[in-house]
Amino acid sequence: MLIALFPGDGIGPEIVAQAKRVLDALAIDGLTYEEGLVGGAAYKAVGHPLPPETLDIAKRADAILFGAVGDPDCDSLERHLRPEQAILGLRKELGLFSNLRPAKVFPELAHESALKPEVAGSIDLLIVRETNGDVYFGEKGFRTTADGLREGYDIMSYNEAEVRRIAHAGFQAARARRGKLCSVDKANVLETSQLWRDVVIEVSAEYPDVALTHMYVDNAAMQLVRNPGQFDVIVTGNLFGDILSDQASMCVGSIGMLASATLNGSGQGLYEPIHGSAPDIAGQGKANPLATILSAAMMLRYSLNLSDPADRIEAAVAKALADGARSPDLGGTMNTVEMGDAVLAAL
Ligand SMILES: NC(=O)C1=CN([C@@H]2O[C@H](COP(=O)(O)OP(=O)(O)OC[C@H]3O[C@@H](n4cnc5c(N)ncnc54)[C@H](O)[C@@H]3O)[C@@H](O)[C@H]2O)C=CC1
Ligand SMILES: CC(C)CC(=O)C(=O)O
Ligand SMILES: [Mg+2]
Numbered sequence: 001m002l003i004a005l006f007p008g009d010g011i012g013p014e015i016v017a018q019a020k021r022v023l024d025a026l027a028i029d030g031l032t033y034e035e036g037l038v039g040g041a042a043y044k045a046v047g048h049p050l051p052p053e054t055l056d057i058a059k060r061a062d063a064i065l066f067g068a069v070g071d072p073d074c075d076s077l078e079r080h081l082r083p084e085q086a087i088l089g090l091r092k093e094l095g096l097f098s099n100l101r102p103a104k105v106f107p108e109l110a111h112e113s114a115l116k117p118e119v120a121g122s123i124d125l126l127i128v129r130e131t132n133g134d135v136y137f138g139e140k141g142f143r144t145t146a147d148g149l150r151e152g153y154d155i156m157s158y159n160e161a162e163v164r165r166i167a168h169a170g171f172q173a174a175r176a177r178r179g180k181l182c183s184v185d186k187a188n189v190l191e192t193s194q195l196w197r198d199v200v201i202e203v204s205a206e207y208p209d210v211a212l213t214h215m216y217v218d219n220a221a222m223q224l225v226r227n228p229g230q231f232d233v234i235v236t237g238n239l240f241g242d243i244l245s246d247q248a249s250m251c252v253g254s255i256g257m258l259a260s261a262t263l264n265g266s267g268q269g270l271y272e273p274i275h276g277s278a279p280d281i282a283g284q285g286k287a288n289p290l291a292t293i294l295s296a297a298m299m300l301r302y303s304l305n306l307s308d309p310a311d312r313i314e315a316a317v318a319k320a321l322a323d324g325a326r327s328p329d330l331g332g333t334m335n336t337v338e339m340g341d342a343v344l345a346a347l
Contacts, residue, residue, distance in 0.1 A: 001304055002032050004061035006054065006090075008039040009083055010277025011287035011336075012067025018289035018340030019065060019296040022316075025344050026309045028300075034061070038090075039069025039083035039277070049074075049086040050093075058090055058270075063303035065296060066090075066272035072279050079140075087272075088136060095264040097132035097162070098169040099241065100298075101274055103248040103258060108321045112253035112330050115225060122229025123252055128173055129241025130166040131262055133158050134192075136238050156192045158237065163199040165265075170200075170235030171207040180232035182213045184220045184240055196237065217244070224248060245274050254329040256288025259295040261302050271299040285335035288327040290317055293343055312347060319346035 005020065007013040023031070036042075036054035043049050049069065058064055069083040079085070090096065104124045105113065113120030138155030145151050167183075174181040183200045185193035197214055204212045215223065217240045223230065224244060228251050236244065249255040258274040273291030281287055297313035300306040325342035326332020334342065 001030055002034060002061045004057045004064040005033050005035045006038040006064060006066045008067040008069040008277060009041055009071045010068060010279045010282035012277055014287050014336045015289040015292040016065060016067040018336060019292045021340050022293050022313060022343055023296055025347055028309055038086040040071025040074045043074055043081060043083060049081060049083050050089040055093060058094060063299045064270040065299060066270055068277040070277035090270060091131045091262060094268060096262040096270050097130055097264065098166060099129040099131040099260055099262040101127040101129060101245040101258060101260045103252050105252045106318060106321050109253035114250040120251060125231040126173055126233045127241055127245045127248060128170040128233060128235045130237050133162045134238035158192050158196055160195065160199050163196050164203055166235060167200045167203040170233055171203060171210050174210045174233040175207060178232040179209060180211050182215055182231055182234050184215050184217050184234055184236035186217050188216055220244060221247060224251060249274060254288060256291050256329045259291050259298055261298040263302060267303055269303040271295040286328050287336045288329050289336050289339050293317060316343045316346040
């Protein structure tokens, strides 16, 4: 089984190194790794954020373990050369449309939540975010208005097939959990969202055992901090899911804690923390590697069908936290490698 390792930029190499140490410690038979350049690192080395060699590794791999991309040095490049195109390109090229972002509070971290501990303690939700469409992939550009003003535009759209397949992913996830699905949209204003809602309702006929509700995204942002315990599975589009998942991360304690899986229809997946390359702390040993380590556990479970070692990683993270492991984002002083050490000690 081939795992593509794409560390990327900023804290990416630091956190992926810790996840790799944990995978190595499990000594799983038959795992092989190929490393590839992505993001600003790839642009600086070979002139493109997603070089053909990297895409080739990704296509051959059973799973991809991804750090993060994004480099302030590259922020004024033409859009198609910017580091972020690597993650967008991988999602699109491999048809990775179903981005699963679980947010569950570890009891020891309830006090690190931006919410009151008793509110945070109730959080156990999954955001199912579509990642192949929406405004991220629509026509975009700059133009000049009739009045001579500069105007930027990005077209938001979803077709019914795109909504249908992510709706199925949402219903199936809800069925495997507590049977509640909340579809988040902005159907009071956007036609894209009206189609989204209509299609989700059509698909719901196939899941009579799942309780479907709908919520506008502005209300969802509010409900996520007012009463996050009400949510089981949230299914939503690319943009709304991106924003709500960063928000959910602080509800459970830190953006350094949220793992993710992005799946296509054939079992292949990309696994990454939900956060970015954190240039403000890169190279300082301050990055929390737990989201990446937990992403490696999701990789074992979802793409490699290895649920026992996945359970072991998750249990080790829980034990490390229970034993007091804390990086600065969790109110502690342990550096990135020490956090990795703590998980290894708990394996
Ligand atoms: N999937 C990806 O590769 C993503 C890439 N990005 C890119 O990352 C770059 C930075 O973006 P930002 O908006 O600053 O978001 P960010 O998620 O990188 O950082 C936001 C804040 O959270 C902190 N943070 C993030 N991860 C952390 C960790 N593991 N441990 C401790 N603290 C952590 C950072 O230090 C920063 O203060 C940009 O170039 C952006 O485009 C952003 C999100 C996702
Ligand atoms: C960097 C973006 C392309 C994506 C993002 O913020 C995310 O997937 O969370
Ligand atoms: Mg994001």
